[in-house]
Amino acid sequence: MLLKYSSLLALATFFSSIAAEAKHNPVAKNNPVKDAIQNFMVSVVGGKPLNPPDKGVTSATFDEAGNIPLQTLRQVGTYKGISYNGFQLVSLPRGGLIAQSGNNVALYGTQGATNLGRPNLETDDNPFDLHEFYFGCVLLGIDGPIFDSPQPCTLTIKSERQDGSQFSQQFRSMPDSPLQARMFRAIVDTNFTGIRVVRFESLPDLQVVTIFDNFVYTLNAK
Structure with missing residues (x-):
């Protein structure tokens, strides 16, 4: 399935956010990669929240x-x-x-x-x-x-x-x-x-x- 332009833009933002976080806060307690991936996936599915990791x-x-x-x-x-x-x-x-x-x-x-x-x-x-x-x-x-x-x-x-x-x-x-x-x-x-x-x-x-x-x-x- 082809991604929409907004999704591609979100993908670019995803990589940019990782680079910026790594540069300015290399020892952050939060995981910028995980957070960025979640934000990207939310944008791809039209803003619907993701299911919890544990489906139960x-x-x-x-x-x-x-x-x-x-x-x-x-x-x-x-x-x-x-x-x-x-x-x-x-x-x-x-x-x-x-x-x-x-x-x-x-x-x-x-x-x-x-x-x-x-x-x-x-x-x-x-x-x-x-x-x-x-x-x-x-x-x-x-x-x-x-x-x-x-x-x-x-x-x-x-x-x-x-x-x-x-x-x-x-x-x-x-x-x-x-x-x-x-x-x-x-x-x-x-x-x-x-x-x-x-x-x-x-x-x-x-x-x-x-x-x-x-x-x-x-x-x-x-």
Whole structure:
């Protein structure tokens, strides 16, 4: 297949960027060759993002469900091979806590509209490796979450492998401001591999709703 002129131009830019990086930053931590190749390939395929190197990696963004107002909260259920027990699905309004991608997020709380018990992620068949996710907390009001009131919170995740071994990890989310905040990126420890279930606990327990986006994980064959 012949490349378009724009693709050939991108190829020239590719080699130029390598030469410039090697001249000005020969010991850079990032790999300029790898980065340039990725940028070139993106331009060739018309700007579509490349697949992750590991084809088994899944990103759960919750954005396929369309707009879900707070009044129509519903359980996430099973989504992309994982059962989200105790999680509900909603679209975040403008302002307050900002979703990592799109508008849809998963959340849980302990009172009111979000009272679904202790939340967890689990699989019935294949174990999975949890890599990362984004989360943040908002104030829990009488009628449910107050999305325009981001709150600091501490999240503990506890995993259980099929052999019964258990691991835990803790994260702290601090809002950028009391009016608007980005989600915190939680990079999960490598012990969270080959797991059957991951349980979630938030503090302060009775005062916040915990909101999640972009779970990244790998489903493994038995």
